[in-house]
Amino acid sequence: MDFTLDPRHEALRLSVRAFVAEHLLPIESDPATYNEYENIRLALRDELRVKARAAGLWAPQVSQERGGLGLSMVGQAVFYEEANRCVFGPCVFNSAAPDDGNMRLLEMTATEEQKARWLQPIIEGEVNSSFVMTEPHPGGGSDPGMTRTRAERYGDSWKIYGHKWFISGAAIAKHFILIARTDDNPDEKRRHLTAFLFHRDQPGWRIVRRIENMGPDEHGGVCELEFDGLEIPDSCRLMEVGDGLKVTQIRLGPARLTHCMRWLGVSKRAMEIAQEYVSRREGFGVRLADRESVGLALGEVAHEIQMGRLLVMHAAWKLDQGDRARKEVSSAKIHMADTLHKAIDTAIQLNGARGYSKDTMLEWMYRYARCARIVDGASEVHKMVLSRFYAKEGDDYWSWG
CATH class of the missing domain: 2.40.110.10 (Butyryl-CoA Dehydrogenase, subunit A, domain 2)
Incomplete structure (x- = not known):
């Protein structure tokens, strides 16, 4: 099992990371960035979309023939994780829900006439x-x-x-x-x-x-x-x-996994904010980063994030092989919904009142994270799915096949 990224995916990862650092992270702290619903203003989003498209970082889930990057699910995992280092990343790169799942569904199932009318305007960023x-x-x-x-x-x-x-x-x-x-x-x-x-x-x-x-x-x-x-x-x-049930299955499986990809980026960003703060904050003559309890908290979250990355990559790889990957997607969804909350909650705790305030993105991220255990199937539903698979398959549940 080789987890080395191929050159194209690694180049894209670095490009997305650089774009986020240059264009997106600096505007998070500016009140003028936000609309009345605490998201990026659509006019500003559209300005940044022009830059993202010019940088070749547009619609990673759509085929190159239709103007996207044509990434596999594994490639999307790499892209989305970096994109959501900033909360605005997915919408700027045209890879945000629900559009990304709708584009994927329409490209797979619509007639050519339907694609021209209903899909292409979403790809072009003309409509949501x-x-x-x-x-x-x-x-x-x-x-x-x-x-x-x-x-x-x-x-x-x-x-x-x-x-x-x-x-x-x-x-x-x-x-x-x-x-x-x-x-x-x-x-x-x-x-x-x-x-x-x-x-x-x-x-x-x-x-x-x-x-x-x-x-x-x-x-x-x-x-x-x-x-x-x-x-x-x-x-x-x-x-x-x-065929409506088939439509929902085609759309929701990969869409659940792309949620997990994005949540990895948010979880890692929460860790960044926490690590930066404890590295310079002192209390009772000791840096927070030098306290064993702080190290244990950060190490535990890092452990959970890495497990999530492996679950996401495995599910993405299975989807790329033509498998529906129902078990793998459900496992990733359960784990990443919990990990997202834990990462942000830990970062808030380590930042103290600063984390609870609007001086960082943590409180925004914390409220955003709570829906993860509900959206696209509650965690309990996905646990029920896994239980049914185990009852049916027994030890074959863990097959490497």
């Missing part, structure tokens, strides 16, 4: 997108089999009726991918959903509210939506009728 799946009780969440939003066929069109919520990016998105029920048979668990594409300006739906949360908010927040007869031409159906 959203994936519309989660519903309030008793609708679908981690269990898409509970989906209640329905699509009714009328000739060459479909009409959508239903209710969705916690839809990431919806407040600014223009292109939407919607999951709806097309089979009313309650016993049908595999072919009951279908995916559709629609534009923000189409009538028959509305944003009920932008849901306030701990924040800071991703661009477009998380929103509650209602559908009351949104009409979608059949030409804007993604894949075949009944």
Whole structure:
């Protein structure tokens, strides 16, 4: 097993790191950088996107033919980890959720006509997108089999009726991918959903509210939506009728892993902030860095981050081999959600009141990190997935195959 990065990936890693250091880290402490939702202003984001694209650091998950870098999942792991050394990195490099997962899905499954209309504008940075799946009780969440939003066929069109919520990016998105029920048979668990594409300006739906949360908010927040007869031409159906569950599986597996890649970058940044401070701060005549308790705390987090990197790389490698890597992605997701929180919490503790204040990015990162154990499947759901695999496979669960 050779973990040496190939020359292209190493060159990209260094380029991303240099770009982040030069263009992104310096603006984190400037209040003028932020919008009312504590994220980078979109106008400033777009200025920096021009620089990122000129530097050849654009859309790493998209094929070169369509204007991206065409990186494998392993290559994306290298890129994303460095990109999220700054909290603004992913959106500047056009590799932020939910757009990155939507681009990957559309490139894999859309027709050429659909790619030209729905995918290419996202790649170009002209529009943001959203994936519309989660519903309030008793609708679908981690269990898409509970989906209640329905699509009714009328000739060459479909009409959508239903209710969705916690839809990431919806407040600014223009292109939407919607999951709806097309089979009313309650016993049908595999072919009951279908995916559709629609534009923000189409009538028959509305944003009920932008849901306030701990924040800071991703661009477009998380929103509650209602559908009351949104009409979608059949030409804007993604894949075949009944393929909606397949669409969610194609999208969510890699998207969960790219979350983990980004969380590695945030975790390492928290360690940087902590290490810099304890190296110069003294108390009772001793540098904090020279106290055994501080060294143990930092060493434990470093240990957890390195385990996370190995889990992420293994899952990325499996995906590159054509495997769905469900076990590997779930393991990485569980571990990195916990590690992200632990790294930032430890850094805040070691920085004391400074860490709790807005003098560093740590309090921003801490609030951001709490959603990691919920987003794209709660940790408990992923543990349930692993339990089912173990019950089925026994000792083969740990096969090297």
